[in-house]
Amino acid sequence: MKKLLMATAATALIAGAASAEEIKLGIILGFTGPIESLTPSMADGAELAMKEVSDSGKLLGGSTVMPVRADSTCVDAAAASAAAERLITSDGVKGIMGADCSGVTGAILNNVALANGVVMISPSATSPGLSHMNNEDNGLFFRTAPSDARQGVVMTEVLLEEGIKEVAVTYTNNDYGKGLADAFQAAFEAAGGTVTINAAHEDGKADYSAEVGALASAGGDRLVVAGYVDQGGSGIVRAAIDSGAFDTFHFPDGMISAKLEENFGDEIDGSTGQHPGTDSPGAAKFEELVGGAFDATSPFTPESYDAAALMLLAMQAAGSSDPADYKGKVMDVANAPGEMIYPGELAKALEIIAGGGDVDYVGATAVELIGAGESAGNYRQVVVEGGKITTAKYR
Numbered sequence: 001m002k003k004l005l006m007a008t009a010a011t012a013l014i015a016g017a018a019s020a021e022e023i024k025l026g027i028i029l030g031f032t033g034p035i036e037s038l039t040p041s042m043a044d045g046a047e048l049a050m051k052e053v054s055d056s057g058k059l060l061g062g063s064t065v066m067p068v069r070a071d072s073t074c075v076d077a078a079a080a081s082a083a084a085e086r087l088i089t090s091d092g093v094k095g096i097m098g099a100d101c102s103g104v105t106g107a108i109l110n111n112v113a114l115a116n117g118v119v120m121i122s123p124s125a126t127s128p129g130l131s132h133m134n135n136e137d138n139g140l141f142f143r144t145a146p147s148d149a150r151q152g153v154v155m156t157e158v159l160l161e162e163g164i165k166e167v168a169v170t171y172t173n174n175d176y177g178k179g180l181a182d183a184f185q186a187a188f189e190a191a192g193g194t195v196t197i198n199a200a201h202e203d204g205k206a207d208y209s210a211e212v213g214a215l216a217s218a219g220g221d222r223l224v225v226a227g228y229v230d231q232g233g234s235g236i237v238r239a240a241i242d243s244g245a246f247d248t249f250h251f252p253d254g255m256i257s258a259k260l261e262e263n264f265g266d267e268i269d270g271s272t273g274q275h276p277g278t279d280s281p282g283a284a285k286f287e288e289l290v291g292g293a294f295d296a297t298s299p300f301t302p303e304s305y306d307a308a309a310l311m312l313l314a315m316q317a318a319g320s321s322d323p324a325d326y327k328g329k330v331m332d333v334a335n336a337p338g339e340m341i342y343p344g345e346l347a348k349a350l351e352i353i354a355g356g357g358d359v360d361y362v363g364a365t366a367v368e369l370i371g372a373g374e375s376a377g378n379y380r381q382v383v384v385e386g387g388k389i390t391t392a393k394y395r
Helices: 002-019 039-056 077-089 102-116 129-133 148-161 175-190 209-218 232-243 258-268 281-290 301-318 323-334 346-354
Strands: 022-029 064-071 096-098 120-122 141-143 166-172 194-201 222-226 249-251 272-276 339-341 359-361 379-385 388-394
Touching: 022 039, 022 077, 022 301, 039 064, 039 281, 039 301, 039 346, 064 077, 077 096, 077 102, 096 102, 096 301, 102 120, 102 129, 102 175, 120 301, 141 301, 148 175, 148 222, 148 249, 148 272, 148 379, 166 175, 166 209, 166 232, 175 194, 175 222, 194 209, 194 232, 209 232, 222 232, 232 258, 258 379, 258 388, 281 301, 301 323, 301 346, 301 359, 323 359, 339 346, 346 359
Parallel strands: 022 064, 022 096, 096 120, 120 141, 166 194, 166 222, 222 249, 249 272, 339 359
Antiparallel strands: 272 379, 379 388
């Protein structure tokens, strides 16, 4: 009997080894373009989850995971679609962690991912318009960052609690900027606030004095800048400060990074903002896991770790790296019931799933997917003090 058991175990090991594969996952983010200061740590977060799973040796019979990076540019839909096409047809990726900005994410989903049946989990595409795509995506698209419909409400709450009842709004002229500006205006006005002007700005300009002149004429107690920190958003802020038009601002997620501190320091003291984030136990565990290797608190970096982790746990639950098989398991591993799983516990999760158990992936951002695969949403509220972005509270 003992010899029979040993032989059976050996056969199982051989079968496991035979089924092991190198699974490629795409990471498509704007490594160039208007959020290029955010994307390196986002990619590092996703690759940390992939390495954790590879090192465990517990994914699909000992399979390893190889990340393949590509540049979405954040703004060029054609370039982003071509990059995604290369990831799928040339590199053979089994899923895409990304994209980042809403416009290119929608373009990749419609032009490439749907046609090829590839799962996408975006850590940062927040346009409310993508919610409608969730109903038409054949179950392929998910996101770990909440919709800007939610961010508009949070912005309203922050500003009204600050006693700000009248604001001017400028937004980058794309899906992200317009979607957020419109969601905010609707929420702010419904709550009794006044938006004096809601005007687009184009990225890539050398001079924003005309735009700031129009904003100043409309007036407001604070200027809301729904733009990009590495592009026109910072140009607007610089022109507003230099002209004396506004001295405090409110910054949504696309404006918040170390680059904001570097660009303006204490010139923007008293300014407020928010980006997706949480003070859940998973956030602290993620910082500990990163150990200073990169900025674990940079916007959308924890969400990137979670996006990659969800794909890999879904593969384990499906017993397959084929997107057609594992797409239906993403919601299962993300939500209750099951044992709660935090950063650094992916090996444990893989073991539980392999043993027939259930997991509830909480991750770094208190993951809870609702509807057709959207994040329920938590936010870190910030204030600029002494030239530094500091945490005010979490919502």
